[in-house]
Amino acid sequence: MKRISIYILTLLAVTACGRGGDYDATGTFEATEVTVSAEAAGRILYFDAEEGDELAAGKQVGAIDTVQLYLQKLQLGRSAASVRSTRPDITKQVAALREQIAKQQTERRRVENLLRDGAATTKQLDDIDAQLKVYQGELNAQLSTLHNNTASIDENSSSIELQIAQLEDRLVKSRIISPISGTVLAKYAEAGELASQGRPLMKVADLGHIYLRAYVTSDQLADVKLGQQVTVTADFGADKQIDYQGRITWIASESEFTPKTIQTRNTRANLVYAVKIAVENDGRLKIGLYGEVKF
Incomplete structure (x- = not known):
């Protein structure tokens, strides 16, 4: 019995050592x-x-x-359309002034021809040049004003577009999405x-x-x-x-x-x-x- 007990204890010790390795x-x-x-x-x-x-x-x-976000997006879309509608048509705005300048230039060429033939005076040509300078100054001033107005409107429109982009990002983030497969x-x-x-x-x-x-x-x-x-x-x-x-x-x-x-x-x-x-x-x-x- 004693030998059996010693054998069992030895076996358990060997097993424990084996598991440890x-x-x-x-x-x-x-x-x-x-x-x-x-x-x-x-x-x-x-x-x-x-x-x-x-x-x-x-x-x-x-x-x-996302109802409120969607309504805000619609409202901003209307605002953007309203701002864009105020953008001036520069070509049409200055068409009349350009036409006057063209007429004065035609008149100047006519007076130049008459001056060469002695049928006109130098004063007439000077008066036409002075009028051309006035018209050109008015054109430049009007173009500057129109371009500034257009730039301001474009900036306002871009600002609204950025707000719309922010709302679209918030709309996307209102979705619950799994970022990984799992x-x-x-x-x-x-x-x-x-x-x-x-x-x-x-x-x-x-x-x-x-x-x-x-x-x-x-x-x-x-x-x-x-x-x-x-x-x-x-x-x-x-x-x-x-x-x-x-x-x-x-x-x-x-x-x-x-x-x-x-x-x-x-x-x-x-x-x-x-x-x-x-x-x-x-x-x-x-x-x-x-x-x-x-x-």
């Missing part, structure tokens, strides 16, 4: 999680997303009331509720690309490098473990105190370095699941 680091599985928050304030008209739903990036699943982990609001800017509406995670956040001690850093292929073992409990191929995608640049839930090969280690190991999810891996890694 089966992994180099441990951690839990995580995924890229995004909390989708409201970008506009108002009543939620509809919100067609439930926990567990698979969403594609850019898919609209809800909307916040699974709805949590839903924090329902249709009919009031949303405020920044209020969380749902949480989405990309469970197709999951990673294990493990922790290594300083003496293990020499064996770890970016891009390294490793074996990740997911622990599903009840002695059910499944191995996955993983790739190290990130190594922390600074150490941190060992999290209480993490075991290391050196139990005396107080400081550890976090590493991320990307693993392709076959549908069985879940966030928070315990895992081990062998370098």
Whole structure:
């Protein structure tokens, strides 16, 4: 009986030592999680997303009331049209003055011909030149005024167009859209509720690309490098473990105190370095699941 007891104790000790060498680091599985928050304030008209739903990036699943924004946009559109209607037609505004100048120039050529033949006087030509200068000055002044008015109207119109663009941006932000492809982990609001800017509406995670956040001690850093292929073992409990191929995608640049839930090969280690190991999810891996890694 004594021999049997010693044998059992020895076997348990060997088994414990064997398990202690089966992994180099441990951690839990995580995924890229995004909390989708409201970008506009108002009543939620509809919100067609439930926990567990698979969403594609850019898919609209809800909307916040935009009636007031739409009415403001219509009002600004009318204002912009009204401002544009006051834009002067410069060509028509100065047509009469240009015609007078053209007539004076024709008269000047006629007097020049008469002057060469001695049938006109120099004073007549000087009078025509003086009148041409008056007309040209009036034309320049009128053109300057019309151009200034046109520029002012264009600026007012551009300002209104910018306000319309701002409203259109707010209209777009009134849609509830998933920014990534993933699974709805949590839903924090329902249709009919009031949303405020920044209020969380749902949480989405990309469970197709999951990673294990493990922790290594300083003496293990020499064996770890970016891009390294490793074996990740997911622990599903009840002695059910499944191995996955993983790739190290990130190594922390600074150490941190060992999290209480993490075991290391050196139990005396107080400081550890976090590493991320990307693993392709076959549908069985879940966030928070315990895992081990062998370098």
